[in-house]
Amino acid sequence: MPFILVMDILGCLVTKAEEEGLLQPLSSKPLQHRISLYADDAVVFFHPRENEILTVLSILNLFGEASGLKTNIQKSIVYPIRCGEEELITLHDRLPCELSSFLCKYLGLPLSLKKLSKNQVQPIIDRVADQLSGWKADLMTRAGRRVHVQYVMTCMLIYLAMAVDIPLGSLKALVTGTGNLATFLVPGTWEQSRSSSVKS
Numbered sequence: 001m002p003f004i005l006v007m008d009i010l011g012c013l014v015t016k017a018e019e020e021g022l023l024q025p026l027s028s029k030p031l032q033h034r035i036s037l038y039a040d041d042a043v044v045f046f047h048p049r050e051n052e053i054l055t056v057l058s059i060l061n062l063f064g065e066a067s068g069l070k071t072n073i074q075k076s077i078v079y080p081i082r083c084g085e086e087e088l089i090t091l092h093d094r095l096p097c098e099l100s101s102f103l104c105k106y107l108g109l110p111l112s113l114k115k116l117s118k119n120q121v122q123p124i125i126d127r128v129a130d131q132l133s134g135w136k137a138d139l140m141t142r143a144g145r146r147v148h149v150q151y152v153m154t155c156m157l158i159y160l161a162m163a164v165d166i167p168l169g170s171l172k173a174l175v176t177g178t179g180n181l182a183t184f185l186v187p188g189t190w191e192q193s194r195s196s197s198v199k200s
Contacts, residue, residue: 006067006069007037007042007069008037009063009066009067010035010037010042010059010063011035011037013059013062013063014034014035014044014056014059015034017055017059018034022051022052022055023046023047023052023055023056024047024049024052026045026046026047034046038107040069041106041107042071043106044056048080048083048087048088048090048091049087049090050090050094053090053091053094053095054094057073057095060073073095073096073097074096074097075097076095076097076098077097077098077099077100077104078091078095078097078098078099078100079100079101079102079104080099080101081113082113103116103120108124109124109159109160109163109164110124110164111163111164115165116164116165116167117167118167118169118170121160121164121166121167121170122170124160124164125166125170125171125173127156128153128156128157128160157171
């Protein structure tokens with residue numbers, strides 16, 4: 001709890017900087033979050049302008065001096081979003097860290113400026129499907145299978161859907177594909193579907 005309270009101060013500092021006009025609004029539409037915090041990971045959104053870069057660096061330095069949680073800028077990564085050539089030069093000159101590009105991963109999720117393709121989402125869909133690997137569904141009660149799907153696999157998909165527009169084809173394959181959700185939930189079909197998959 002103390003760690004969460006301390007990290008919340010960083011969010012308050014960023015919000016205060018925006019209220020004071022040190023950080024300009026990101027969009028004409030009001031955005032609720034300029035900073036994302038999870039454990040010791042932080043994502044800060046700002047305009048690629050020299051004054052805003054210096055403001056963000058000052059906030060991180062101030063927070064580090066006060067809390068002892070100092071940011072290693074050299075190990076940070078900047079992902080420009082629709083930046084022009086001059087803006088990229090400004091970022092490169094003012095930030096002593098790596099400049100990269102999308103597609104990237106954050107908290108295990110693939111993030112992109114464009115809609116992800118089925119192939120890009122497939123590794124995560126496969127991880128969800130792997131929850132079924134090795135399970136002897138016929139040895140579980142129907143209620144047990146339902147609970148496993150509802151509270152384990154569904155949570156994984158919801159987590160993915162919070163940040164990614166999952167292609168319909170990927171969801172359909174997970175639900176109806178051989179050896180997946182459909183056969184896992186229906187009694188007596190799991191081992192049969194696995195055998196059919198091996199023979200084919």
